[in-house]
Structure formats: structure tokens, C-alpha cells
Amino acid sequence: MxxxxxxxxxxxxxxxxxxxxxxxDRWFTAAMQFDPHNAAVAALATVSSENRPSxxxxxxxxxxxxxxxxxxxxxxxxxxxxxxxxxxxxxFWWPAFERQVRVEGDVHPVSEAExxxxxxxxxxxxxxxxxxSPQSRSIVEPVTLDVYQEQFAGQQIVRPAYWGGLVxxxxxxxxxxxxxxRLHDRVQFSCSESGWQIDRLAP
Amino acid sequence: MxxxxxxxxxxxxxxxxxxxxxxxDRWFTAAMQFDPHNAAVAALATVSSENRPSxxxxxxxxxxxxxxxxxxxxxxxxxxxxxxxxxxxxxFWWPAFERQVRVEGDVHPVSEAExxxxxxxxxxxxxxxxxxSPQSRSIVEPVTLDVYQEQFAGQQIVRPAYWGGLVxxxxxxxxxxxxxxRLHDRVQFSCSESGWQIDRLAP
Numbered sequence: 246m247x248x249x250x251x252x253x254x255x256x257x258x259x260x261x262x263x264x265x266x267x268x269x270d271r272w273f274t275a276a277m278q279f280d281p282h283n284a285a286v287a288a289l290a291t292v293s294s295e296n297r298p299s300x301x302x303x304x305x306x307x308x309x310x311x312x313x314x315x316x317x318x319x320x321x322x323x324x325x326x327x328x329x330x331x332x333x334x335x336x337f338w339w340p341a342f343e344r345q346v347r348v349e350g351d352v353h354p355v356s357e358a359e360x361x362x363x364x365x366x367x368x369x370x371x372x373x374x375x376x377x378s379p380q381s382r383s384i385v386e387p388v389t390l391d392v393y394q395e396q397f398a399g400q401q402i403v404r405p406a407y408w409g410g411l412v413x414x415x416x417x418x419x420x421x422x423x424x425x426x427r428l429h430d431r432v433q434f435s436c437s438e439s440g441w442q443i444d445r446l447a448p
Numbered sequence: 449m450x451x452x453x454x455x456x457x458x459x460x461x462x463x464x465x466x467x468x469x470x471x472x473d474r475w476f477t478a479a480m481q482f483d484p485h486n487a488a489v490a491a492l493a494t495v496s497s498e499n500r501p502s503x504x505x506x507x508x509x510x511x512x513x514x515x516x517x518x519x520x521x522x523x524x525x526x527x528x529x530x531x532x533x534x535x536x537x538x539x540f541w542w543p544a545f546e547r548q549v550r551v552e553g554d555v556h557p558v559s560e561a562e563x564x565x566x567x568x569x570x571x572x573x574x575x576x577x578x579x580x581s582p583q584s585r586s587i588v589e590p591v592t593l594d595v596y597q598e599q600f601a602g603q604q605i606v607r608p609a610y611w612g613g614l615v616x617x618x619x620x621x622x623x624x625x626x627x628x629x630r631l632h633d634r635v636q637f638s639c640s641e642s643g644w645q646i647d648r649l650a651p
Binding site for chain 2: 255257282283286295299302334336338345371384385421427447
């Protein structure tokens with residue numbers, strides 16, 4: 246795959262601006278234009294009650310100054326872990342640009358109204374699967390939709406109370422631009438009382 | 449990008465075998481054949497002393513029954529966090545196959561001899577950058593190699609003691625095959641006294 250940019254162009258604190266959301270949007274927009282199927286997929290780390298990390302990919306649905314929003318079953322492993330410890334880390338990797346963005350902060354549920362609106366926008370089969378699947382639980386037989394398809398026949402499907410949005414509110418960003426000889430450029434934004442503090446990190 | 453397989457083919461416990469390393473090799477080999485530049489890149493989660501997750505991408509260098517090996521500066525954020533809490537999670541995402549593999553376990557350093565051998569195999573500029581960069585620290589000026597290039601001129605470069613390999617020894621694997629309507633197939637291997645216990649998880 247041709248690389249859309251020359252990764253020898255240095256990226257440094259003076260190129261990062263003062264607003265991490267604006268910089269995220271710039272990088273995210275470039276990644277989406279290049280690879281719309283994969284640019285919104287990011288790794289999400291949570292911490293268990295035994296203080297062990299767990300890690301899976303999620304699909305980012307929305308981002309802005311309110312935070313980074315994704316949807317899940319609140320009774321899934323990530324839902325349960327985040328209810329116990331709201332700290333999370335979300336990391337994007339856009340290989341064609343050799344760019345990584347790390348976002349860290351606490352997670353809380355979005356409003357019921359926002360979850361309802363998003364659920365209503367989903368394909369019917371995905372709505373039924375939210376009812377049919379006890380996400381992350383051990384199961385004896387594969388999940389099928391038949392029973393729920395019959396049950397909901399001809400009806401509008403409402404959102405299950407255990408399914409909805411979560412929003413990560415960032416307290417730290419890191420923008421990482423890969424370069425040759427592993428002299429990568431790293432710029433960190435950390436939340437402080439006087440706003441975002443910006444630092445250059447060693448590669 | 450054309451997808452190399454039809455993700456409508458179900459994957460289930462009977463297709464997973466009894467050996468998670470063999471299954472990992474099968475999926476990893478397929479991913480490497482399709483996309484050798486990116487298949488060995490995986491997300492690594494660690495946990496800070498405040499029980500917050502942190503998350504970055506690493507390059508897998510070796511895997512087998514001894515575990516999953518990658519290299520770093522032991523004084524980097526991940527190195528420091530793993531020295532305090534060895535629990536880690538490593539997750540691969542191979543979008544062309546819609547496959548995710550989650551690996552969890554404890555991390556320990558590889559032998560000095562193994563780190564020496566790997567360091568000696570690296571390009572000279574990468575060896576110098578291991579000396580030049582206090583990884584993850586806040587720095588005033590960008591790192592350059594000039595001073596160390598002079599210092600090491602005409603000499604073999606030895607491995608810094610703070611740089612080397614880490615190996616994640618798995619106690620849990622999860623193999624995730626994406627399917628339509630989010631009825632993904634998930635098979636979990638968890639380490640027990642009688643060997644690997646295999647479970648089907650709800651999507």
C-alpha cells in the first residue's frame with residue numbers, strides 16, 4: 246500500500262497546536278480519508294478488580310470535546326470492569342501514516358436519550374443481537390437470532406437497559422509520529438489546572 | 449483491499465483444536481502472508497501504580513510456547529509499569545480477516561544473552577538510538593544521534609543494560625472471528641491445573 250505521506254517529515258511541539266482535540270481531528274480525518282473501513286477501530290484497555298489489564302478493539306462512534314464515544318453491553322467484561330474502575334486507555338494506530346494516538350481518561354455512560362437514539366439508528370439484526378447475546382459470558386450453544394426474531398416480529402425493537410454508550414473523557418493525549426531509526430516524534434498533552442500542558446517525549 | 453477470506457464461515461470450538469499456540473500460529477501465518485508489514489504490530493496494555501491502564505503498540509519479535517517476545521527500554525513507561533505489576537494484555541487485530549486475538553499473562557525479562565543477540569542483529573542507527581533516547585521522558589530538545597555517533601565511531605555498539613526483551617507468558621487466549629450482524633465467534637482458552645480449558649463466549 247502506498248504511504249500517503251513522507252514519514253521523514255518531522256512532527257514536533259510547534260506543529261501540535263494548543264488543542265489536542267483539533268489535532269486529533271486533523272489526524273483522524275486524514276486516516277478516515279485514506280482507510281474509512283479501519284480508521285475508527287481502536288484498542289481499548291480496562292483494568293480488572295485484580296488490577297490486571299484487559300484489551301480489545303472497539304469502534305469509535307463519535308468524538309469531540311465531550312470525549313470519545315463507543316457502544317457496548319454494560320454487562321460485558323469491559324462494561325463490568327469500567328463500572329468498578331473507570332480508568333481507560335484508547336489507542337489508535339494508523340499504519341499508512343505511521344501515526345499512533347494515545348488517549349487516557351475516565352469513562353462514564355452517555356445519557357439514556359443518546360443511547361436510545363443510537364440504538365434506533367442500527368440495523369434490525371444488530372438490534373436483535375443486542376437482545377440475544379449475553380456478551381462475554383461462557384455459552385453452551387452459539388447465539389442465534391431466531392427466537393428473538395419471532396418475538397419481535399412486526400414490532401419496533403427497544404434498547405435493552407444493559408446496552409448503551411460509554412464516553413471516555415481524556416485527561417492525557419499522546420501523538421506519536423513514526424520516523425526512521427526509531428527516532429519517533431512524541432508530543433504529550435496532559436490536563437492541568439491551567440489547561441493542557443504540552444511536552445515533547447523521548448522516542 | 450480485497451478480503452482474503454469469507455468472514456461468513458463460522459469458527460467455533462471444534463475448529464479451535466486443543467493448543468492455543470498452534471491456533472495462534474495458523475492465524476498469525478495467514479495474517480503475515482497477507483500483510484507482512486503490519487501483522488506483527490499489536491496493542492500492549494499495562495497497569496500503572498495507580499491502577500490505571502496504559503496502552504501502546506509494539507512489534508512482536510518472536511512467539512512460541514515460551515511466550516510472546518518484544519523489545520523495549522526497561523526505563524520506558526511500559527518497562528517501569530511492568531516492573532511494578534507484571535500483568536499485561538496483548539491484542540492483535542487483523543482487519544482483512546476480521547480476526548482479533550487477545551493474549552493475557554505475566555511479563556518477565558528475557559535472558560541477557562537473548563537480549564544481547566537481538567541487539568547485535570539490529571541496524572547500527574537503531575543501536576545508537578537505544579543509547580541516545582531516555583524513552584518516554586519529557587525532553588527539551590529532540591533526540592539526535594550525532595554525539596553518540598561520534599562516541600561510537602569505529603566501535604561495535606554494546607547493548608545498554610536498560611534495554612532488552614520482555615516476554616509475556618500467556619494464561620488466557622481469546623480468538624475472535626468477526627461475523628455479520630455482530631454474531632461474532634469467540635473461543636477462549638484459559639490456563640487451569642489440568643491444562644487449557646476451552647469455552648465458547650457470547651459475542
